[in-house]
Amino acid sequence: MHPVENAPANLSRVLSPIAIGPIHIPNRVVRTGHGTGIGKGTMNPALIAYHVERARGGVGLTIIEALAVGTSAYPFLVSGAPGLVEGYRDLVALCAPYGMKIFQQIGHLGNEIPELDGSPPWSSSDSVGAMVGIPSQAMSLAQMDFLVECYVRAARDCADGGLDGVELHMAHGYLLQQFLSPLYNRRKDAYGGSFENRMRLPVRLLEAVRAAIPETMALGVRLSSEPFEGGLSPEDIKCIADHFADRGLIDFLNLSSGTDYNPHKIIGAMHEPAGYELEGDRPAAHASKVPVIVTGRFRTLEEAEQVIREGDGDLVGMTRAHIADPAIVRKTIEGRTDDVRPCIGCNHGCIGGLLTGGQIGCTVNVAVGLEATLSEDLIGPSENPRRVLVVGGGPSGLEAARVAAMRGHTVVLAEASPHLGGAVNIAALAPRRAGIADIVHWLEREVRRCGVDIRLSTYVDAEDIADYAPDAVIVATGSLPRLDGAQHRSPGLLARGMDHASVVSSHEVLTEGSNRNWGSRAVVFDDTGHYEAVAAAEYLVARGLAVTFVTPHKSFAPGLEPALSDEAALERLAADGNLRLITYGELLSVGDGGVEVRHRFGGGAFHVDADTVVFVSHNAPNRDLIDGLADAPFPVIAVGDVRSPRYLQTAIREGHMAARSL
Ligand SMILES: Cc1cc2nc3c(=O)[nH]c(=O)nc-3n(C[C@H](O)[C@H](O)[C@H](O)COP(=O)(O)O)c2cc1C
Ligand code: SF4
Structure with missing residues (x-):
């Protein structure tokens, strides 16, 4: 018709x-x-x-x-x-x-x-x-x-x-x-x-x-x-x-x-x-x-x-x-x-x-x-329908559960927190980033429509899984911020004072929001060049803080450049004159009143005032479960950040391909 x-x-x-x-x-x-x-x-x-x-x-x-x-x-x-x-x-x-x-x-x-x-x-x-x-x-x-x-x-x-x-x-x-x-x-x-x-x-x-x-x-x-x-x-x-x-x-x-x-x-x-x-x-x-x-x-x-x-x-x-x-x-x-x-x-x-x-x-x-x-239209029923357990309800686990269910497997999705969506829920708290959550809302609707058995607030360990005896497990347990002071462009350097009360992750900035007093000056240190640090800086600038953005990269948020988002973000951040940008920077230490910073290619250390120090580096994979399943008698497939913390696109692709492979 x-x-x-x-x-x-x-x-x-x-x-x-x-x-x-x-x-x-x-x-x-x-x-x-x-x-x-x-x-x-x-x-x-x-x-x-x-x-x-x-x-x-x-x-x-x-x-x-x-x-x-x-x-x-x-x-x-x-x-x-x-x-x-x-x-x-x-x-x-x-x-x-x-x-x-x-x-x-x-x-x-x-x-x-x-x-x-x-x-x-x-x-x-x-x-x-x-x-x-x-x-x-x-x-x-x-x-x-x-x-x-x-x-x-x-x-x-x-x-x-x-x-x-x-x-x-x-x-x-x-x-x-x-x-x-x-x-x-x-x-x-x-x-x-x-x-x-x-x-x-x-x-x-x-x-x-x-x-x-x-x-x-x-x-x-x-x-x-x-x-x-x-x-x-x-x-x-x-x-x-x-x-x-x-x-x-x-x-x-x-x-x-x-x-x-x-x-x-x-x-x-x-x-x-x-x-x-x-x-x-x-x-x-x-x-x-x-x-x-x-x-x-x-x-x-x-x-x-x-x-x-x-x-x-x-x-x-x-x-x-x-x-x-x-x-x-x-x-x-x-x-x-x-x-x-x-x-x-x-x-x-x-x-x-x-x-x-x-x-x-x-x-x-x-x-x-x-x-x-x-093509989605080519996803057909598996010749060998199985009991599949997906652990982790972020985008990777959701996509894995969706595709596995479309293929006719019986799928249980276990998520330790009370909500599906994983780290995307935090990313969506940043100014002008609420739209990123649209994809997890869609995935959640789809897994429900496909009949996935969703277990929220359900932490599972290797023993629980052995008791459940699935035919296959997809592990999508994600990653967590790392606040150890390591900086990937400066091997061997560990910033001192990372246990100072002013040091927080971007996740803490976005989730604690107005429940916490961030002071009037912040340093955002961005080791990744991607969105996390930009999101934290944008949040703090919007709250009226003067932000010094320190990055070891040669430019502001280079990971956003191909997505045509770096200059747009810089334009927003710089609009009120509350942003200072230090490129080629190294974070040496955090202490009362601020941080010590230096340029990676010379010059002495200098002090930057800060009440809040946001440290953003590459996350640490949440490997407890995957390591505990090393000798499991059924296939175990790790997908997304638990393999290596990367991007939303890789997380979804790996979840998808894992489910197709079953
Ligand atoms: C990957 C990509 C490549 C594009 N290449 C062209 C192009 O060759 N010629 C053109 O006129 N516009 C190009 N555009 C712009 C689109 O035609 C369109 O104007 C833009 O994506 C905004 O529309 P949308 O919000 O509906 O995507 C491109 C857009 C994307 C996403
Ligand atoms: S990659 Fe491009 S088309 Fe796909 S969700 Fe992002 S903006 Fe949209």
């Missing part, structure tokens, strides 16, 4: 079809372009499976990640790559039964990346891109002609592959925005200066692509404003969109925010609310002469419905939401909104995975990029 035939009445707008130029889109839910790295440059079977899984989930329109044209060393899909057009054809054929329409984004990074042969990046003028920091060369007229040919070739490939449309990437500070924006474009010829001149190359490209694709395909652009002095304002974006629409060059307008100078606005993390981009979109969106796509942390069809009802957009991007759960539309139509696995906005698995490992994953969805083997 076609999804919209079942549309719940309160979702009548978002589930209604819409025409984008000649293309009929079955509903208003869009996956906007997102680099995955799955295809390794082309539309390979894994990338096809990734998209087909989401077509099956009911999304109306997918815009495929940017296709690199010309000689730009763009990392995602590459125009002319072997197998690209054949891959498009397979993708189109496999998605056709589900009604999802497919556009291809085409782009060039301009000054953000050198050319493939190592020569300087291209741009409108000589500017320096935020990512590579290499001065670009101003494009010659011959290079512009070449670029037009490249776009035309790429668009023809899309047509040959049977795609439904093309989007030219003019957002995020990349090449075409570098022509549109006076921030970069300082040319004195016909391609710079006045508004018309800055529009000239983008207009040429749109005209050329329009002429190259059949009338049965749609054409549009993605635009974003620049919150910098002299950059493109939201009103400028409206003028640009009008200019294109008035000339009949676009069938749709896709609005985004941010550039590579403020990438945390392109892919806003957990601290941003749903719809955080809308304010900047409104001038263009409200006046648009063509259908508008808006985006920004939308996760439910109810939110999308509201956007359309308020007139803020005609279609709504739900990109990360679909990375986390491919079947949002289908589940919602079936009345199973509670079953939708929530994107928590952590940015670690998706953009973090792309920037560190060259391919996206997802913290909450293990199957991303591996749909052919790990």
